[in-house]
Amino acid sequence: MAPVAPRSGDAIFASVEHVNAELFTLTYGAIVRQLLTDLEEVEEVNKQLDQMGYNIGVRLIDEFLAKSNVSRCVDFKETADVIAKIGFKMFLGVGASVTNWDADGTCCSIVLEDNPLVDFVELPDTCQGLYYCNILSGVVRGALEMVSMKTEVTWVRDMLRGDDAFELQVKLLKQVPEEYPYKDDE
Template sequence: MSKNFRAIGEDVWKTKIERINLEFFVFTYGSLVVQLIKDYEDYSSVNAQLDKIGYNMGTRLIDDFLARTQLKSSNCRDFKTVMEIVAKVGFKMYLNVVPNILNIDSTNCTLSLPENPFSENVELPLEAISNGLWYSNVYCGILRGALEEVQLDVTVSFLSDVLRGDETTEIKIVLNKILDELVPVSED
């Protein structure tokens, strides 16, 4: 099944879907982060805003993802399978990167990005690093928002980032619980 997900990611990436230039997106993202730093002057607030922006993106991206891949959200109940789909299909589809899946079990997973498109042409000042800026924190929000839409309540956080001087960029995802689908209350 693992190879099947990789093939789905490759197939979707190769299709003629409308894409924006990744360099343009990365520079626009960098401008957003700089503006947030100017507006909030507190790196933990910037991290929170990036997470919030990512969360809103994730809740919308999941619909596009499910439509393009023809995967069913009802099949997204097994955490390990979902994380394989996220890594091998989702990241490939949107960023042309396939993270390595490390330390996976039924409630925890670490994704190690071999390359981070957001880190291209970026150098963080020591002040930002020492005060806790996670430049790519939008990933955490995207993952949290998308997974919540398929009824998985998760906590997502960075473990390491090459922009902070670490050897790898790693994101930890912890499954808190599987959410019950809300059934509308009958008007009868």
């Protein structure tokens, strides 16, 4: 059977079921507010959001692979492109672009064209250290870990903190070789 061509992000987004972005935005806001109340420390909230994102990423990759027909990427460059062009589009309905590659091609930035998480949001003075969208970095990290890539994902620019864009830096730490889970004689 000939391999199926990967579908474009727009085509996938058009074919899946949708929910209103405001429900999504407000629900996310409710989560962040609960975390701020429970954990008190902004640092802890950042960590918890990242952890939640990681949990999502670990599961989301299955849906991503099942619906996108994307096969193995040849290198990290292609991976980053796929995340930006297909991944973000397919789940959040927003595009993203990849820029700022370093010389050896292991570190790049994903710049979001839009961000549905931050509608209606403004950080109060007490939460200036908060990475409001930290869940997204966790999602990317979790999803990549499931395809054998250990990464470090951090926010470089965040509009809620006064920057002019949302920019995620994705740094490839190492590629874990895939191992057969059982020994032959087991």
